[in-house]
Amino acid sequence: MDNVSHDTKNINLTSVEVGALWNTYMVESLVHHTYAYFLKHVDDPDIKKFLKHSHDTTREHLKLLEALFKEEKLPVPRGITSEDINPDAPRLFTDKYYIYFEEHMSRFALTSYSQAYAQCSRLDIRELFKTQFVELLILVNQWVTEVALSKGVYIRPPYVPLPKEVDFVKRQNFFSGFFGEKRSLTVLEITHLFNNADTNSIGTTQMTAYSQVAKSKDIRDYFIKGRDLAKTFYKNFVDVLISENIPIPPSHNSEITDSIESPFSDRLMLFHVNLLSSAGLSSYGMAITGSPRNDLSALYGKAAIESAAYAKEGASLMIEKGWMEQTPTAPDRDELAKLVKSH
Structure with missing residues (x-):
């Protein structure tokens, strides 16, 4: 066309x-x-x-x-x-x-x-x-x-046996996850758990490295907090996979050297971490829609709430340091009207 x-x-x-x-x-x-x-x-x-x-x-x-x-x-x-x-x-x-x-x-x-x-x-x-x-x-x-x-370092997602025929959900416990019998994970649920665990493994490594070289104490403390939060999320996601006897993504912390001299400004590192937080929030939202089991949607919901709070703290640090560039905004019509009245 x-x-x-x-x-x-x-x-x-x-x-x-x-x-x-x-x-x-x-x-x-x-x-x-x-x-x-x-x-x-x-x-x-x-x-x-x-x-x-x-x-x-x-x-x-x-x-x-x-x-x-x-x-x-x-x-x-x-x-x-x-x-x-x-x-x-x-x-x-x-x-x-x-x-x-x-x-x-x-x-x-x-x-x-x-x-x-x-x-x-x-x-x-x-x-x-x-x-x-x-x-x-x-x-x-x-x-x-x-x-x-x-x-030889490609991380393959888990394999599962291929279905032999089309099947339909027959019981309401398809959504159950907190009480009673849990059904096995769907391939979409495995995808979200594996990808979010892998992303948090990367996040843990990135913030561990940043906390190792950050110059400002408040920025360094923020990265340490983020590192620990990402480690918790990683553990929560892999625990579900392990309980279902499904392979998990590895940790990447061994890929950090022992250098304590920063190659990046605190501003760059904080901007990057805020970007990671935003990406995590988006990923958890997609995971909720693709995970019918209610224990998983609750897990992602909790992660989203904690990530949002962490991202807000990072944005506040950016503003406090004078580092946050403002996205282009629409005009404030009420403020413009006030200016007209004052003339």
């Missing part, structure tokens, strides 16, 4: 498009500068290759976004800059951890880009997010997965 011609010069950006572009710039700036540091401390040539590709790709994305902001007469976000990294700091992570980091950040970006593409209407913006989505698919499927498989 041929594209319909659009004169984008006469079509203003919608609030959805402004928000998607702004959020993309912030995340891409984080990834770009984080990889600048990773590239200074990588030995494996295959891993270095995909880190270099990601670093170069995000640089081009940032240039494209910056030009778009200027063309639309929008302020370019500060985001994360070269001032937020110290590439000459000692190595903080092993090469192996870079694979897991790339995989999880790409998974987050794929979700963001697909949502942006579906919600945006201006042709050039849709094309931008479609291109970025396809580039990430190639990176994740052809590079990250293949490299992980070739290095």
Whole structure:
């Protein structure tokens, strides 16, 4: 089907498009500068290759976004800059951890880009997010997965015997989880438990490393609190899998070195942790809708409430430090009306 011609010069950006572009710039700036540091401390040539590709790709994305902001007469976000990294700091992570980091950040970006593409209407913006989505698919499927498989570090989700015929739910205890007989987990429930356990394993590692190098005590204490919270979530999710005799994802803490010199500013690390909290909240919401067993929905609900409280504390720290960039907002009509009355 041929594209319909659009004169984008006469079509203003919608609030959805402004928000998607702004959020993309912030995340891409984080990834770009984080990889600048990773590239200074990588030995494996295959891993270095995909880190270099990601670093170069995000640089081009940032240039494209910056030009778009200027063309639309929008302020370019500060985001994360070269001032937020110290590439000459000692190595903080092993090469192996870079694979897991790339995989999880790409998974987050794929979700963001697909949502942006579906919600945006201006042709050039849709094309931008479609291109970025396809580039990430190639990176994740052809590079990250293949490299992980070739290095023997790919984490496969659990296998279950395949069904031989179509079946239907016959009893109301399909929803039971607190009392009486529990049914076995569905494959969708296993997916959510395994993925959320793996994500919290990554979160535990990330915040353990950040707490090891953070300069400010209040930021360091916040990371320690987040580390312990992620460890609790990980244990809660894997305990369910273990009780059902299903394999669990591993811990990644052995991929952190003993360095105490920070390669990142406290601002960068706090921004990243807030991003992880937001991603966790979204994941728990999806898990609730995909987990009919009421003990699981309660587990995810509790995790969501605790994650929301932790994220709010992190946002308050960002504001207190003067680090939180404000997302573009709609005008306050009531305040504008007051200004008119005062003249």
